[in-house]
Amino acid sequence: MAQRGGMVRGGTRRRRHWLAGCLAGLLLVAGCASAPPPPSAESLGALSPWRARMAQAALAEWRAWGQITLEGWPETLPREPDPRLFDRIIAYWAAVPGEGEPVIRRHTQTHAALMAGLADSTLPGEPPPGLPSISLWAWPAWSAAFISYVMGQAGVPSYVFPPSASHAFYIDALLWQAQGDPARAAFLPRDPAEYAPRPGDLICADRANLPMLHWQERLSESGQFRPMHCDIVVAGGGGLVQAIGGNVRDAAVLRRFPADAQGRALPPPPDKPPFVLILENRMDLAVGS
Template sequence: MRGWMRKGLALAMAGAALLAGCASPPPPPVVPPASVPPATQSAALVRAALTEWDRWGRLTVDGWPEALPVQAAPENYSSILTYWESVPEGPGVIRRHQDTHDALLAGLTEMLPEGAPPAALPSISLWAYPAWSAAFVSYVMQRAGVPGFVFPPSAAHSTYIDALLAGWASYPEGAPFRPHDPSEYAPRPGDLICADRSSAPLYHWQDKLAEAGQFRPMHCDVVVASGGGVVQAIGGNVLDAVVLRRFPADPAGHALPPPWDKPPFFVVFENRLDSAP
């Protein structure tokens, strides 16, 4: 618990500083593109991701910074608990988070002088473990009305990635999510763009087929807009918050490879919810 407090305080001190070299102006407000009919499930997924981004204060970064331009509001921890409700592993995680929250708040309050105002939690990072990025994706899928048999909610990205790949392998023409190499497919709103955070990462989604069922630390974001030399995608647990990231893209719209020291993109899942049988 003390380690979480130190991490939270460190992030709070660093959160007000902009990453050097990321001085480009923020993007304009992101809205579901007109090319996506508003009643489609793809548009519903984009709207669900945008709703959570708005809830967290529209935090936006370019690429892969080490800190947010502003600190996420600590009261957003309740949203994290909501995300955990969407996955099978959630109830146990929620109980641990609530116990930790109550114990920490009680300890901070005891250290205050008599008559002082109630203690405030130092940072949202207190709820950063276990990682909740896959729970976030599962939550927005549920909010968009995507059935669990199409996108199985999970606390691990690698689990639902295996399921999406298996669905494509068994029925390529009708799979609701189709895998593509990032260098060969330009992401569109409603797609998922995924990176492998392993120490020995995969660079091609075909390699994940060969190790189905094996856990890997991964991360996926929901693409909400593309064009103008960037792919804009929203993810959870990005620097302990829900964040819109702008990834550089080539003239054809393909997301460019991340820097050598960042997790490589290894798959983009084309969202075919509106066309697959």
């Protein structure tokens, strides 16, 4: 019986988002040629201090990764990221104490063994071997560690945003804060269908096989793992929401999602994880500048 209910629920979601998802794809293709550029220093200067700090920290990582920009949800990257960015992935894991240590240890040992093997197989006079592909370090997924790192670089206190290797768990903490004191919460949950994200907000998708229909469903399962993904919004306008996230096709990238006339992100195509939550940044109110 539960399976039948899940099938009905999934079918309802597919019917609800099919037309919007198809429209999103069409708008994305149509808007590629006229897409606005990533935000400039001048545009960030017009933001409130905490919004600007978070957007600037995310943009700094994007630049470090070669400014890879994707339109929506492509299956491949336009180019292979620099393998030397391995050190940056290690830094992301270092931002999640406890969870990151075993990953760092395993990655560094594997990297050292690979480099030693490549060196041993290189004959005298041959050019040095290439570095291992960055894709080798895509698991465990480091997207939540990336967000935790960016938050730390922006100066967000850990009591406001507790670093985590799981998006769902830091979301739980932010939802708990918002439920306990909505007037002073640093981040407020918003429905993506009703709220237009702004720079410094987080836009989150549910990657589970049976996605939530609304973020409030998370309240009843708090503390349980759920595969999710969040990006940091860095710009809006021009029919797009521009956001930066980590471990997207094994890289840190800027993605451009189609938006409606009010700036709200349109639902992704039916075969992509749906947006279920936007976390409105109210750090300036909660923490001060």
